[in-house]
Amino acid sequence: MAELRWNPLLGTWTIVASHRQVRPDLDESYCPFCPGSGKVPEEFDVFAYDNDFPSLSLDPPEPDVTGDDLVPVRPAFGKCEVTLYSPLHDITLPELPLDHIEKLVNHWEERYRELGSIPGIEFVYIFENRGKAVGVTMIHPHGQIYAYPFVPLKVKTELESAESHFGKTGRCLFCDLAEREKADGSRIVYRHQGFTAFVPPFAEYPYQVDVLSDRHIGSLSGMTTGERRGLALAVKCITGAYDSLFGFPFPYMMCMHQDPTDGGEYPYYHFHIEFYPPMRSIDKMKYNASSETGAWATINPSCPEEKAGEIREKVEERLAMINGG
Numbered sequence: 001m002a003e004l005r006w007n008p009l010l011g012t013w014t015i016v017a018s019h020r021q022v023r024p025d026l027d028e029s030y031c032p033f034c035p036g037s038g039k040v041p042e043e044f045d046v047f048a049y050d051n052d053f054p055s056l057s058l059d060p061p062e063p064d065v066t067g068d069d070l071v072p073v074r075p076a077f078g079k080c081e082v083t084l085y086s087p088l089h090d091i092t093l094p095e096l097p098l099d100h101i102e103k104l105v106n107h108w109e110e111r112y113r114e115l116g117s118i119p120g121i122e123f124v125y126i127f128e129n130r131g132k133a134v135g136v137t138m139i140h141p142h143g144q145i146y147a148y149p150f151v152p153l154k155v156k157t158e159l160e161s162a163e164s165h166f167g168k169t170g171r172c173l174f175c176d177l178a179e180r181e182k183a184d185g186s187r188i189v190y191r192h193q194g195f196t197a198f199v200p201p202f203a204e205y206p207y208q209v210d211v212l213s214d215r216h217i218g219s220l221s222g223m224t225t226g227e228r229r230g231l232a233l234a235v236k237c238i239t240g241a242y243d244s245l246f247g248f249p250f251p252y253m254m255c256m257h258q259d260p261t262d263g264g265e266y267p268y269y270h271f272h273i274e275f276y277p278p279m280r281s282i283d284k285m286k287y288n289a290s291s292e293t294g295a296w297a298t299i300n301p302s303c304p305e306e307k308a309g310e311i312r313e314k315v316e317e318r319l320a321m322i323n324g325g
Helices: 018-022 098-116 153-169 173-184 225-246 290-295 304-322
Strands: 003-007 012-016 047-050 073-075 079-084 123-130 142-148 188-192 195-198 209-213 252-257 272-276 279-281
Touching (some): 079 098, 098 142, 098 225, 173 188, 188 304, 225 272
Antiparallel strands (some): 003 012, 003 073, 079 142, 123 252, 188 195, 195 209
């Protein structure tokens, strides 16, 4: 079963993909993402791998149930890809050379552009789930890309807020937020080569970090070559700082938000990456419970300014290492 079912309470689509329950638990001695597996090229730097158990497909089956006017149902059209960061099985994203991460950023831009050009694809979502704490079973360094036939609810909400702010002020909501954080300074963790990162004052997770382009850009495709390299440096530093916090590979969800590909104009939107790590201390996790899940009323059990100070210290150490200091 793979289909889209409309949620009339929230005004968005739910992807029903029960076939993903039969995904096998792979033997640790075998990795389909490694050269020699027969699944990938023998040589590659960064590679787009079609998901073996996709929630969305370009040639989807007809729905198994019949919808109605209240809860319409439609085929699960779209595409799900795995982005292999490297042929090396045990390397991590922050351990990759900066030049290699720049290739990854260029790959992201290419896939955003190509997938977004497919008729019916309205949003290209680039993301990474890292670590067992967020359900990952494959340690080979990888992320994912989902090409949706709709604009997801969270992005839709951001778009509406940004459009409202633009209508009232004539300015970009994200640019104003970044300038506010720069003026305050207490939550800034990174400012280099065209990108600023900070723990939002309204952070949902203790170690949440948002990365914004300094220039008002809607997507990866609007970036210069220098800005793409700047984004590679930001990603390397932030993920490396996370790993330095407690001395083990830090689990996180990396979520990239950029212009929808539905043919609309979005001059008020702004490229950014949101990092959501579930850890709140070295041995405790921050769970989404009833308030977060049932009411969407987030409770952050930490002080954003204090957590920003912890991350900023580790970012500065990483920058010194990269610069040979």
